[in-house]
Amino acid sequence: MPSFDHLTKEQLIALLQRREREASYGLVWERDEIEPDRHINDDFVALDLDRAHSCGDGPWRDLIIEGDNFDALRYLRMTHAGKVKCIYIDPPYNTGNRDFVYNDRFFDKTHRFRHSVWLEFMYRRLLLARDLLHPDGAIFVSIDDNELFPLGMLMNRVFGEKNFVANCIWQKRYSRENRETIGDAHEYLLVYAANAERFKDVRNKLPLDAKQLKVYKNPNKDPKGLWRSVSFSAQGYRPNQMYEIVSPTTGRKHVPPEGSCWKVIESEYQRLLLEGRMYFGKDGNAIPSRIQYLKDIEGVVPWTWWPHEEVGHTDEARKEIQDILETQTAFTTPKPVRLIERILRIATKPGDLILDFFAGSGTTAHAVQKLNAEEPDKAPRRFILVSNSEATEDEPDKNLCRDVCAERLRRVMTGYRNKKRDNVPGLGGSFAYLTTRLHPRHRLDTRLDHGQVWRALQMLHDHPLAGDAGNGLNWSCDGSHGLAYLGNLRGETMTRLKERLAGHEGETIVYSWAVERLTTLLPGVTIRPIPQTLAERFGKRKQPLRSAGA
Secondary structure (H helix, E strand, O other): OOOOOOOOHHHHHHHHHHHHHHOOOOOOOOOOOOOOOOOOOOOEEEEEEOHHHOEOOOOEOOEEEEOOHHHHHHHHHHHHOOOEEEEEEOOOOOOOOOOOEEOOEEOOOOOOOHHHHHHHHHHHHHHHHHHHEEEEEEEEEEEOOOOHHHHHHHHHHHHOHHHEEEEEEEEOOOOOOOOOOOOOOEEEEEEEEOOHHHHHHHOOOEOOOHHHHOOOEOOOOOOOOOEEEEEOEEEOOOHHHOOOEEOOOOOOEEOOOOOEEEOOOHHHHHHHHHOOOEEOOOOOOOOOEEEEEHHHOOOEOOOOEEOHHHHOOHHHHHHHHHHHHOOOOOOOOOOOHHHHHHHHHHHOOOOOEEEEOOOOOOHHHHHHHHHHHHOOOOOOOEEEEEEOOOOOOOOOOOOHHHHHHHHHHHHHHHEEEOOOOOEEEOOOOOEEEEEEEEEOHHHHHHHOOHHHHHHHHHHHOOOOEOOOOOOOEEEEEEOOEEEEEEOOOOHHHHHHHHHHHHOOOOOEEEEEOOHHHHHHHOOOOEEEEOOHHHHHHHOOOOOOOOOOOO
16 A cells, blocks of 8 residues: 655645546446455366267257356357357346355355445456457346346446447236335346447347237238338428328328428328328328338337237246256246347347357257247357356255256257146257366466367367367368368378368368478468467456456
């Protein structure tokens, strides 16, 4: 701490006044006062493949990663920076009711720095998540009243206030809640984009639901199909949109309603009239409206109000868990599949990558597979889930990732018998089950095994993840892109590699532990060093240091 003993009273006042003027607007939390997160480390992260808990034989494009999400996110920053179109997370809400595990124990309401610990925990992970977003991507975060306002300010800080998109309100209950002063009936979804302007251009509209479709009719047997009339007036005053309209059948004259103008200028109105796109009611005397054909509707712009009829509620989510896993207690706070479906319909297209690093019971991947099953002829959306075991001092053997998340997805993909004992067909799909392993950065030469290297390279180059690697030649071809990893430079290995290269048309990148020697053996081939390439991509960039304030 600096000493101020040498300053006069006037100098101290001037110093404080200057600091007050320089104080920045934003969120501050007690970062130096809280217990450090034992998961924050600077080690290199590798992934091990667990075949026993994977689904399908591979190669896999969908992944479940068991481990602390701080480690998993640092790994994904190495392999997937800028590639994720949509991140959805349902983090602990920090209610104080045994929902937030920190350093293997629950935080309760009595902890002095409960909010600061939660903010620091989230801050570290959101910073990493930001680096994963595609330039067109967005992140959706579920939250309730306990941390809504701090989280909003935190996300302003991480993603930028200008990249705030919306605060959507999800009606989680359909029956009344009478225990509180004012009944709790909703939660929130904070939405931020990597670039809000770009996201507005690429986000999807939602398909019309049954209620919206019902208003389209065809009483006059119009050959263009179902239609509805929509208002032709707009609020405000624009001189070139303040003309008189005469009904072509009755001659009745119309001017814009008070405080309004017509939606288009007169020449545009005349074009619509000639095309038969104007409607004056059954008797021809009604105020003019425009005919909107169902075939021209691409969808509706999403609103911030998400009622339970459209996206489900908490009871529906619990019943989904019980139906699949035969118990409601496997996971206490699941989200309904329809809620995540809506997020994916807004923020993703076929072939896009979705990440959930608080995967819980696996609802996000369930929603991904449902959308993929709807569009079997299109490139499937892909998912990466990250979940910890959530083992605590009281439950050291608990493994939420393995026994709930992965098990749910396995049944959803391959089929299961529901609580009524009916067989539910699988949605299809497969996933690799991976676990994190930490290595000191200075020991990569001796600690990294061939499987860990090969998995990292396949993920880095967007190749599907094959099984375990051998110590010789490992080869993958995805489209026209060839990828090779050499575990040794024996004659047999080199012969096989040369055969692969001769039979491949397109770019090939070869990775090796002995680049200089391999360069002389394979002139003209792109060769990159291991472990240096992975170490450099993993990066030496540190998370912000702990300091007073934020």
